Amino acid sequence: MKVALAQTAPILQDVKKNFIRHLELIEKAKSSQADLIIFPELSLTGYTLKDLVPETAINPNKSELFAKLKLISKDISIVLGFVEEKERGNFFNAAAYLSKGKILHIHRKVFLPTYGMFEEAKFFSQGKSFSAFQTPFGKTGLLICYDFLNYGADYVLFSQGADIIIVLSAAPGRGMSQGQTYASSHMWELMGETISRFSTTFLIYCNRVGFEDGKSFAGGSFIYNPEGKQISRASYMDEDFLIKEIDLGELNQARKKLFYKRDNKPEVIWRSLDKVIKKNED
Amino acid sequence: MKINPAFVEKLLTKFIREELTKFHFEKAVLGLSGGLDSSVSAFLSSKAIGAKNVTAIIMPYGESFKKDVSHAEKVVEILGIKSEKINIKPMIDTYFSKYPTQDKIIKGNKMARERMSILFDFSSRKKAMVIGTSNKTELLLGYGTIYGDMASGINPLGDLYKTQVRELGKHLGVPEEILTKAPSAGFWPGQTDEKEIGIDYDKMDKMLYQMVDLRKQKKEIKSMGFSEKTIDRITEMIKNSEFKRKLPTIPKIAERTIGHDFLFPYDWGK
Numbered sequence: 001m002k003v004a005l006a007q008t009a010p011i012l013q014d015v016k017k018n019f020i021r022h023l024e025l026i027e028k029a030k031s032s033q034a035d036l037i038i039f040p041e042l043s044l045t046g047y048t049l050k051d052l053v054p055e056t057a058i059n060p061n062k063s064e065l066f067a068k069l070k071l072i073s074k075d076i077s078i079v080l081g082f083v084e085e086k087e088r089g090n091f092f093n094a095a096a097y098l099s100k101g102k103i104l105h106i107h108r109k110v111f112l113p114t115y116g117m118f119e120e121a122k123f124f125s126q127g128k129s130f131s132a133f134q135t136p137f138g139k140t141g142l143l144i145c146y147d148f149l150n151y152g153a154d155y156v157l158f159s160q161g162a163d164i165i166i167v168l169s170a171a172p173g174r175g176m177s178q179g180q181t182y183a184s185s186h187m188w189e190l191m192g193e194t195i196s197r198f199s200t201t202f203l204i205y206c207n208r209v210g211f212e213d214g215k216s217f218a219g220g221s222f223i224y225n226p227e228g229k230q231i232s233r234a235s236y237m238d239e240d241f242l243i244k245e246i247d248l249g250e251l252n253q254a255r256k257k258l259f260y261k262r263d264n265k266p267e268v269i270w271r272s273l274d275k276v277i278k279k280n281e282d
Numbered sequence: 283m284k285i286n287p288a289f290v291e292k293l294l295t296k297f298i299r300e301e302l303t304k305f306h307f308e309k310a311v312l313g314l315s316g317g318l319d320s321s322v323s324a325f326l327s328s329k330a331i332g333a334k335n336v337t338a339i340i341m342p343y344g345e346s347f348k349k350d351v352s353h354a355e356k357v358v359e360i361l362g363i364k365s366e367k368i369n370i371k372p373m374i375d376t377y378f379s380k381y382p383t384q385d386k387i388i389k390g391n392k393m394a395r396e397r398m399s400i401l402f403d404f405s406s407r408k409k410a411m412v413i414g415t416s417n418k419t420e421l422l423l424g425y426g427t428i429y430g431d432m433a434s435g436i437n438p439l440g441d442l443y444k445t446q447v448r449e450l451g452k453h454l455g456v457p458e459e460i461l462t463k464a465p466s467a468g469f470w471p472g473q474t475d476e477k478e479i480g481i482d483y484d485k486m487d488k489m490l491y492q493m494v495d496l497r498k499q500k501k502e503i504k505s506m507g508f509s510e511k512t513i514d515r516i517t518e519m520i521k522n523s524e525f526k527r528k529l530p531t532i533p534k535i536a537e538r539t540i541g542h543d544f545l546f547p548y549d550w551g552k
Contacts, residue, residue, distance in 0.1 A: 050545040
């Protein structure tokens with residue numbers, strides 16, 4: 001299958017303009033015969049929304065934009081980030097997977113970073129689950145940014161038999177490094193390598209770029225194959241558009257050598273966790 | 283603490299370009315003293331948006347600081363940016379002839395605010411964004427004039443310590459004599475930052491990095507060989523200058539109040 005990664009710099013709050021940009025890039029992906037295009041976290045709205053959350057929110061079941069996207073998804077599968085108003089006044093940092101004219105899945109960010117420069121839990125409700133779902137290309141799981149850094153979240157998707165884990169991100173760069181990017185970019189790649197190899201899944205990470213209130217989103221979107229090898233990476237810092245052919249046969253190849261999936265014991269992990277949880281409740 | 287100057291250059295020129303575009307500016311204006319920080323800001327601005335879009339204003343008080351003025355002129359010449367030389371002596375002297383003082387700090391602050399006033403005037407005349415020149419060391423210590431040299435539209439150097447600015451300056455090609463001369467607020471001839479603060483920048487930046495970036499405790503910093511007296515003094519300077527890094531506090535009355543719970547991004551709609 002052919003995957004397109006749209007490493008964009010959304011305009012903060014301007015859903016209309018961002019939507020037009022989405023349409024342009026979807027066209028571009030289609031003309032390159034891509035099967036799937038992925039946008040970053042909150043790609044329709046921008047990240048540092050604060051009190052703009054309610055006015056940028058969308059209910060996918062009622063939204064005209066989603067009606068259009070559903071139509072387009074008959075030709076190409078689309079993953080994008082948006083603010084979801086699930087019920088009146090209940091807002092989520094969400095990601096949708098659209099394909100074959102339908103919304104296949106909506107993931108609501110569970111781990112909302114709220115420390116230092118981050119304040120997501122002040123403005124968003126917390127998602128409550130991780131679930132992998134069937135797509136035309138295999139079982140897929142969605143994660144949003146900080147979700148991915150919690151290996152429990154990755155483990156749940158792995159245990160559900162995910163073949164592809166897609167991470168939408170709006171990760172600001174931080175920390176000095178001696179390389180051509182921030183120190184934090186290395187952390188994301190480290191996690192990408194680890195999770196892809198030890199879950200024998202494709203790991204597709206789409207980050208954004210651009211500045212918001214002085215924070216620079218560090219780009220560097222990447223794809224790792226099921227053996228933990230980086231097979232593609234976008235530019236650090238600049239807008240970019242990656243098209244990459246991935247061979248789903250590599251899943252079988254990897255799982256012939258690496259038996260983590262076969263040997264996974266979620267019931268043992270579950271019982272052990274259950275004990276931990278009970279012990280922690282005092 | 284070590285930076286990769288090539289990466290920082292790319293980041294900061296991109297920042298200047300993007301911020302100007304977002305706020306519909308094509309040009310930039312900055313005060314050029316001939317010191318390290320303003321020279322580095324000039325180099326970055328020129329690289330970011332092109333020499334023809336940058337105006338440096340050189341604002342000496344009379345004939346003092348001739349050497350600094352010549353350094354500033356050298357930067358203008360190297361970069362090929364536009365420049366304007368404005369002697370602030372008449373404005374300053376008029377004011378102090380009516381309200382005389384011998385306090386060098388009061389005089390220096392007044393000069394810094396006169397320069398700010400000229401920069402923002404040129405900002406309107408030329409439709410140019412004022413580029414700041416304050417580094418992280420002086421912002422943390424409050425070693426600057428509030429609403430004076432600390433005022434700007436955007437401040438590209440604000441997360442770089444003085445010694446890191448020097449690294450960046452070396453990489454950008456700032457002339458050697460500017461890189462190596464003793465940093466000075468320029469309040470009076472012979473004033474140097476290091477003499478006034480009582481510790482050299484190398485040490486100060488190392489200490490601030492441990493305190494601020496790594497959040498080390500006092501006793502840990504002491505064990506690195508810094509004296510308790512110095513640590514306490516620097517800590518006090520940081521604490522007592524917090525007001526310089528914030529907008530004035532507003533007492534809360536209504537349900538929704540600026541500075542408390544009226545929470546919008548700076549780059550609103552950009």
